[in-house]
Amino acid sequence: MLGGMARQDGIGEALSWASRIVAVGLVMFLPAVAGGWADSRIGTSFLGPVGLVFGFVTGLTWLVRMATGRQHP
Numbered sequence: 001m002l003g004g005m006a007r008q009d010g011i012g013e014a015l016s017w018a019s020r021i022v023a024v025g026l027v028m029f030l031p032a033v034a035g036g037w038a039d040s041r042i043g044t045s046f047l048g049p050v051g052l053v054f055g056f057v058t059g060l061t062w063l064v065r066m067a068t069g070r071q072h073p
Helices: 002-042 047-068
Strands: none
Touching (some): 002 047
């Protein structure tokens, strides 16, 4: 019985980490998409790259904080 409980805890932790990684991926990806969309609507060409850099820095910071165990303020 205890073996099954330990397995469920492991699956829960794995799903928790998987959802965190997906969230980090979205944080890295969506600002670039939004910037590209805004560029096409406004007629500029700098918002896509700005969104890409912003998303990368934000996602990488969040990933490092998760890996080191520090909480967000």
